[in-house]
Amino acid sequence: MSNDEIVKKALGEIGAAGSSGELNDIRVKYLGKKGEITMLMKQMGTLAPEERPAFGQAVNAARGSVEQALLSAAEKIAQKEDAAKLAAERVDITLPGRAQALGALHPLTQVYYEIRDIFLSMGFDVNEGPEIELDQYNFEMLNIPKDHPARDMQDTFYVSDDVVLRTHTSPVQVRTMLGQKPPIRMVCPGRVFRTDDVDATHSPVFMQMEGLVVGKNIRFSDLKGTINTFIRNFYGEDVKTKFRPGFFPFTEPSAEVDVTCTVCGGKGCAACKGAGMIEVLGCGVVNPVVLQNCGLNPEEYSGFAFGMGIDRLANTKYGITDIRLLYENDARFLRQFV
Template identity: 75%
Template sequence: MKENLNTILDEIKASLRDMQQNEALQELKVKYLGKKGEITQMMKQMGSLSPEERPAFGQKINALRKKAEEAIEEKRLEISEKQKNARLAAEKIDVTLPGRKNRIGGLHPLTKVYWEIRSIFVHMGFTVVEGPEIELDKFNFEMLNIPKDHPARDAQDTFYVTDDIVLRTHTSPVQARTMLETEPPIRMICPGRVYRQDDVDATHSPVFNQVEGLVIDKGVTFADLKGTINTFLRRFYGEQTKTKFRPGFFPFTEPSAEVDATCSICGGKGCPACKGAGMIEVLGCGMVNPRVLINCGLDPEVYSGFAFGLGLDRLTNIKYGITDIRLLYENDVRFIEQFK
């Protein structure tokens, strides 16, 4: 037993000399210092010694155990330091390399134009009101002077959910709901998606976006309508923008007008986008039909108003010179990145 005490520390140091992994170090520690380790077993065998030999042997065992623990701990620190230095070398950063730019997203052109339009009208005192996309026939047609036998229903090419429920063909139902629920004066815009059974091509889509507006008050005239539209278009396209109001027809307005504005692409000189006319149709408008006022519980002898509707997709295409509406819905990053 005494001979083992003299050689065991040398064995531990010899094992530690070439050791490079913490796992092997832990195995060595268990081998000598664990519950069943060699040094621990020696301490348990002290009972076989004479009383005179036990104190001296106990001191030697404790000294051996302390030196073994110190040697193992020293090796553990050495291995940890080597591993840290190796990791730092592997993860070394070359600060002379050029930086990598993070890709920054941007707003979709439809979103950009919508917020621009919204901002203009909000600064003009309009509120923003939204409504359901799945709408009752009553609000989508009948309240707006479009009864079941009206030819305009054929022109709308409506998606019917049931005989009395449709996917709204315009955002005008929001105007009807607002007139029923709000005491004039009313000054609001209603943006949102609308649905019509159109074939998909460069200028048509079964799903598109509108922004419609409504003003109801006492003494509202066509001059107020014209001033509002002119102010909006000049802020949207630029102060040099000119407009032209042409007679039109909508069941819910009387009189009605189609509005042309200076082509933003050619500045009025004539180009393929405006078909050489220098102006391009941008929206429809008119004075609210008295029948619509009556349907919504308003007295046309007291109140008058005007309404207008513009296609968000159309204005976006005109503003940015986009010639195919399908580009707005294909989510091609190469296309969208141009508007960041």
């Protein structure tokens, strides 16, 4: 095969090559150690000396044109391959992103903050205490000795004879009176525990908030004013309150407070059992015995206390009829409070 024929064949193959891999094979086939053009050079020895320069030039020219063709083909193929790669990796920036679900405060926490802020605005402090409590602080100093029938009102988890899971946040009131001289004006929120079975209105653990005011000349009218102000701030100006006589060992006199049913607005419905009012908290004037137990002179000081279930307030505010919803944390329920 002549030089020209070899070059023509090589250029044809280069033109048909579709990838840089194929081009490389063609380079080896013609210009490699045993390539067709390289082998031509080796024929030089068989020629007469005067023929050699012309032959050498011709082979070099053939080699040059194949190299040139390989180079420009390589450039074109590289461009084509780049374009294909870009197309394959193309990102559609007009596609909408994946929405990130936003977290929010649990409805109980939201209601707690709301109640707390109302009392903070009235000048109350927020005090906390342990959930595992001495029987002495949970019961005895609150005028509920071991044989007192009132213990039956609260079904208690006993850790030992002298230690309980607190059944109310009242022991924080005891701790406050023991540690602070009046005037006292504080609320104590927290988890409390009773041996109740779970149903729509009971849970063995629930959230309570109590309040205590102790000072000179504190009267039942101060209690009424404080509770009415709180209720109006929490439920709205239109809600009415009713103080009914009640009984608690640690207050005397005691009252239970009803508010206009938030579901029916006072007309009567299933939620309020037709009464038009629902009970939301208990309160009273601090029993002088409790003041004395906590080292305060009942001749000098008087006070009032109140307690409410945060769960119950959340339920009445939002018309939730089953307390379990607050503790099961079903995202479909929680999302309604975002």
